[in-house]
Amino acid sequence: MSQSYYEVLGVTQSASFDDIKRAFRVKAKACHPDYHPDDPEAEKKFKEINEAYEVLKDEQKRAAYDRYGHDAFVNGMNGGNGGFGQGFGGFDFGGAGFENIFDEVFSAFGGGRRRGGPQTTRGDDLRYNLEIDLAEAYTGLKKNIQVENYVKCEKCDGQGGKNLTTCPTCNGRGHVQTRQGFFVMETECPVCHGRGKTVKDPCPDCKGTGRIRKKRTLEVNIPAGVDTGVRMRLSGEGDAAMNGGEAGDLYVFISVKEHPIFKRDGADLYCEVPVPMTTAALGGEILVPTMDGKGEKVKIKAGLQTGAQTKIKGKGMPVLRANSFGDLYVIFQVETPTNLNARQKELLQEFEQAGKNNQSACDDFLTKIKKIWQGL
Ligand SMILES: [Zn+2]
Ligand SMILES: [Zn+2]
Known part of the structure; x- marks a missing residue:
């Protein structure tokens, strides 16, 4: 090729990627073999345009080209300049979908095309x-x-030592190209691990x-x-x-x-609070523990049942990175007294006698069961 890749595409050496891409599309279309069948001149030109674009669209190859010219890609075949150009050598540049294949190969190995150096x-x-x-x-x-x-x-x-020299294996590029059948892979240089430099006098502290x-x-x-x-x-x-x-x-x-008292659900807290039987029956007030340590007095209505809930607004957990709080749900558990002394027993028996005519939930339940039995 007597012209430079830039000349082939008709762009300047400082052209942006977009300029190059645009120029390539226009030029490639103009001499595409489909529009010029049996025209060896057009076919040759088409291949040249593809070859130029393949190099200039890739930052890394373009940099190598700017530096070494066509030699970068010819010598590379023999490893002279570190393996560049192997990707072009045997490629059929006229093939449709060429760009896609290349992109896929690169993105499959190491997260996309590397950017220079x-x-x-x-x-x-x-x-x-x-x-x-x-x-x-x-x-x-x-x-x-x-x-x-x-x-x-x-x-x-962090340099690993003194007298850094350009890595001879990758010529300072930090990566090498290896051929696998049809494709060319870029891999990290095994000698300098991508650094592009090797250390002559390794640091004694970190062993280089x-x-x-x-x-x-x-x-x-x-x-x-x-x-x-x-x-x-x-x-x-x-x-x-x-x-x-x-x-x-x-x-x-x-x-x-886990907390022994509070269960958490997001910013809300749940807490089971025991209520003395008498308070549950007669009503009153109990102190509910809160995370701020102050506690909160809650009024109990007469006749409170186990499982009844109340919500204390804003007494839950703080909402992460927000100036607000969740709520505290209190679930009441009515306590049945145990280890009654003689006097307490007496009073409760009295209580039972006095309430004979009261319709309680228990009486209600018994009536229902009796009805079911009678129905059988
Ligand atoms: Zn290296
Ligand atoms: Zn060191």
Whole structure:
């Protein structure tokens, strides 16, 4: 090819990707073999346009082309410039759907096309399980956690040592291309692990990895209202990357312990409160526990039954990152007295006698059962 790829597409060297794409579409259509059957000149031109576009549409290949020209893609066949161009060599550029195949192959391996230059791998994300109790979830708090993970080596500032040289295996690109049958895969360089550089004098502290394991104390700011399953991200507190890349994140997974009194459902709380039989029968007032520790006086109407509920508005849990509270549902349990003394027994017997003419739920129930028996 005597013309440069830019000339083939009729664009300048500073053309944007969109310009290149537009130019390619116009040019490719103009000399498409379908419109020019049996025209070897048009076919040749069509192949040239496709070849140019294949290089210029890819940031990485375009950069290599700008630097090395066509040589980048010819020598690459023999590994001279690090494997570039293998993807073009035997390809039939006239094929429809070519672009799609390429895109799929790239996205299937390593999350899409790489953007220029060497890549540094990111450090691992870490998980820390933190159990707190309901009172802590209610107030929110700052908590110190102990972690041991990889941090950047201070001695070499994460560089792994002195005298960095361009990796000979990938020529500083950080990745290599390998052929698998018809397709060409891009993989991380096995020697420099994507860094594009190797270290001549490895740092003695980190043995050239740029990171060391360290025990640390981190402060976690737990907001009020957290619940089991909430995870908090401590950005950059995960493992340091090998060779100075970006550190991962640390995720604190919260779980809230069961409370002996309160059951939680989102921001609402449920609480079973025992009521003395006499209070249930005569009515009165009882003190219901609340998470704020103050308690709440609740009026009891005469004749309260077990299972009756009442709602205390705003006495539930705080809603996470909102200025509001859930409600507290109180479920009453009427207590039957046990271990009665003689006087109490006497009074209750008296009570029973005095109430002989009162229609109670029990009497009602018995009447119903008798009717069923008679019906049989
Ligand atoms: Zn070091
Ligand atoms: Zn390398």
